[in-house]
Amino acid sequence: MIIAVPKETAENEHRVALSPDVAAQLIKKELEVWIEKDAGLGANFLDSHYEEKGATVKTNRDELFEKADLILAVQTPAEAELKKMKKGATLVSFLWALQHKELVEFLKDAGISALGMDAIPRISRAQNMDALSSMSSIAGYKASLIAANNLDKYFPMMMTAAGTIPPSKALILGAGVAGLQAIATCRKLGAVVEAYDVRPVVKEQVESLGAKFVEVPLDDTDTETKGGYAKELSQSSQDKQKQVIHDHAKKADIIITTALIPGRPAPLLITKEMVADMKAGSVVVDLAAENGGNCELTKAGETVIENEVKIIGPVNLPSQLANHASVLYSKNMQALLNLLIKDGELNFDFEDEIILNTTITHQGEIISPMLKG
8 A cells, every 4th residue: 555645735834744753653564655755844854764764755746646545644635636646545634624515525526535634533542643632732832932922021920130020911711732731831931821711621620730710600501512622602601701801801911812613713702892901012822813713803824913912813833843743743643544554454444433533535425424414
């Protein structure tokens, strides 16, 4: 079986789907691994690193798509390239099937078996395959550094001969993987941290990292999906949430927002009225910028200054730490392939919960339960 890794072509994408070390592990299983020339360069993996591990470096990109049995990527390749894949070939990458129904139809009609790295179920057996968590952790870490770099204050309390400088105050909205990493990083940098999440169950995790959990008395009792994500709140609960966030935003030096709802636009947490009441020089880093933003004033890929408050809408933060992001993504990919490949062949066992939920299309059919409704 030929496994091929094309170079990523999406804007600002520097990751690669396989590290040299993981490529070596696949080759040990008597699988043939092709890497497009310079595919790993953005993550500081050279062609020679792959060749030393036994992989074949290819200069002809079309050949990868036309001959490979299995294509591994980070972002979904362009449709024009997917059309070159042979019928029955398999693609594994981030697909975001709920947001890209037309892509799903194309993959189905083309006879491509497609597995979404974003569709790995959040169950204990799949933790080592969970690429979303791997990338979210990097995003939370990087968001904290961006906030620190843009804030014109110290994060920690500083005692100097000229007097004592109080620590900065950080407010983290959303305590999933990205939010928890943002809390941990801001705490390590010395900030006083508060955090809010609609799921009361995360309070203990927030407090274990040294942050204060912001309590909001919600009317909703069921605020978490089966997969562990936050649910959309009722209007009355949203109104209560906004008031409490508004009160805490006034006192914050930085706000990092991380709230996402699968398959839906990001929930609005920071209104322009809240920004108007924030301190001059404050910073908002909106990790939901690519999904519409948690802040009303966010523009994806831009920094907006409103009322002397910086609202930063970063895109694809994991790619800014391309080396470690690629290492982690490769490990997630390897764990999935260990489950999917049996005796050198792809084995689509839909009795397995992981394979069932991760497979979007197979043999001209839509498989994913989340797409079937």
